[in-house]
Amino acid sequence: MDTLSYKTISANKATVEKDWVVVDAAGKVLGRFASDVAKILRGKNKPSFTPNVDCGDNVIVINADKILMTGKKWDDRTYQTYTGYPGGQREITPRQLKAKSSTLLVERAIRGMLPKNRLGRDLFRNLYVYEGEEHGHEAQKPKVKEI
Numbered sequence: 001m002d003t004l005s006y007k008t009i010s011a012n013k014a015t016v017e018k019d020w021v022v023v024d025a026a027g028k029v030l031g032r033f034a035s036d037v038a039k040i041l042r043g044k045n046k047p048s049f050t051p052n053v054d055c056g057d058n059v060i061v062i063n064a065d066k067i068l069m070t071g072k073k074w075d076d077r078t079y080q081t082y083t084g085y086p087g088g089q090r091e092i093t094p095r096q097l098k099a100k101s102s103t104l105l106v107e108r109a110i111r112g113m114l115p116k117n118r119l120g121r122d123l124f125r126n127l128y129v130y131e132g133e134e135h136g137h138e139a140q141k142p143k144v145k146e147i
């Protein structure tokens with residue numbers, strides 16, 4: 001048997017093929033939707049997935065203002081931040097965050113499902129979230145993907 005045929009081919013930055021994908025968030029549950037988008041951003045849906053390389057696609061999320069949450073999570077769940085000063089712990093509910101901007105709510109959920117390192121920060125730059133149907137990426141000829 002030829003032992004050379006058993007070599008594992010790992011992707012690198014030069015050999016990765018990145019596409020543009022449009023995903024519609026209308027009527028989707030936030031957590032399940034965010035995990036599917038994170039898989040696409042990471043590249044886990046491709047056979048050439050390599051854990052230490054940005055091999056995912058660029059994802060455009062539209063209709064972020066029509067995202068859903070089940071149960072009483074709109075008011076019961078809280079997101080905590082800390083300013084760094086004494087007494088600077090802040091809490092905000094998803095309803096308040098959506099009132100500010102619904103893109104922040106979707107971005108926060110997806111960012112939490114990416115790696116917490118340099119690669120995760122680079123992957124997050126491939127995400128574009130819009131509240132309505134329109135986006136400014138027609139020149140990239142994105143493919144519509146159902147989730």
